[in-house]
Amino acid sequence: MRFLHLSDVHVTADYRRHSLVRLGWRRWLALGELTFGGRARAFARAPETITRILEDARTLEVDHVILSGDVTAYALPAEFDGARAAMGQWAEEPRRCTVIPGNHDRYTPGAHRTRRFEQTFGNLLVSDLPDIAVEEGFPFVRLLGEHDAVIGLQSARVPYFPGLSYGIVGRKQRDALAALVHRPELEGRAVLVVVHHAPFGELGKPDRLLHGLVDAPAVLALIPGERFALLHGHIHQRYHFPATDRRPHIFGAGSSTQAGHEGYWIIETAGGRIARCEKRSLTG
Ligand SMILES: [Fe+2]
Numbered sequence: 377m378r379f380l381h382l383s384d385v386h387v388t389a390d391y392r393r394h395s396l397v398r399l400g401w402r403r404w405l406a407l408g409e410l411t412f413g414g415r416a417r418a419f420a421r422a423p424e425t426i427t428r429i430l431e432d433a434r435t436l437e438v439d440h441v442i443l444s445g446d447v448t449a450y451a452l453p454a455e456f457d458g459a460r461a462a463m464g465q466w467a468e469e470p471r472r473c474t475v476i477p478g479n480h481d482r483y484t485p486g487a488h489r490t491r492r493f494e495q496t497f498g499n500l501l502v503s504d505l506p507d508i509a510v511e512e513g514f515p516f517v518r519l520l521g522e523h524d525a526v527i528g529l530q531s532a533r534v535p536y537f538p539g540l541s542y543g544i545v546g547r548k549q550r551d552a553l554a555a556l557v558h559r560p561e562l563e564g565r566a567v568l569v570v571v572h573h574a575p576f577g578e579l580g581k582p583d584r585l586l587h588g589l590v591d592a593p594a595v596l597a598l599i600p601g602e603r604f605a606l607l608h609g610h611i612h613q614r615y616h617f618p619a620t621d622r623r624p625h626i627f628g629a630g631s632s633t634q635a636g637h638e639g640y641w642i643i644e645t646a647g648g649r650i651a652r653c654e655k656r657s658l659t660g
């Protein structure tokens with residue numbers, strides 16, 4: 377089965393068209409990052425780039441597209457609408473598409489309380505084993521064909537203060553994952569586990585404090601070996617670490633739409649294991 381993994385597409389609204397009152401104080405702090413930090417410019421063409429990547433998915437005969445969070449800049453409704461429109465038909469089909477939320481999609485308490493991510497992509501959060509969900513529908517699992525499965529985890533939380541962008545899967549979801557990988561329904565399948573935060577960066581070192589996946593070692597230890605892959609985003613670095621007998625394959629998708637860094641992974645499975653992968657860049 378052929379998977380396409382993209383991440384951190386950060387569809388960004390025109391913030392000049394929103395009043396400061398409606399943006400709320402958390403986004404005021406983000407305005408500097410958007411303007412002076414060049415972030416709005418870097419992601420100005422995000423919807424077009426998503427469309428281009430999904431055209432590649434058709435050309436390459438991809439079976440399933442995985443987007444590992446940060447679909448928006450700062451969780452505005454217009455950004456969710458833009459991301460949903462850019463995903464097109466793929467976002468209609470849970471058998472062919474998986475999307476999980478990133479910290480930018482849970483940027484404000486209001487966005488979380490009103491289930492803004494779920495209102496947009498909730499149809500993709502369905503699970504073939506709903507009894508294993510322990511937290512807001514997570515983990516969910518999609519059993520694909522005879523030999524593959526995708527598991528979605530939630531690591532993105534509303535931060536106590538903007539800029540605190542660490543994530544945690546947490547004990548309840550980890551226990552559910554531990555039980556899930558031993559269920560007979562998953563026996564012999566290649567399993568792609570999707571989480572937003574990064575267990576470590578492209579140099580193999582833990583992500584920095586207050587930015588990383590707090591319980592990364594505990595999560596990785598649950599899914600060791602060639603059968604498993606952990607697919608993540610968040611750190612905007614595209615890399616692959618092969619599996620060992622103590623941890624799974626690890627794929628960082630980078631930011632698939634950031635100007636000058638556009639790209640994604642193609643990951644192929646065969647016979648219940650990760651068989652091949654290819655890092656693809658749109659920048660030549
Ligand atoms: Fe991101």
Ligand SMILES: [Fe+2]
Pocket residue numbers: 446478479480572609610611
């Ligand atoms: Fe992120």
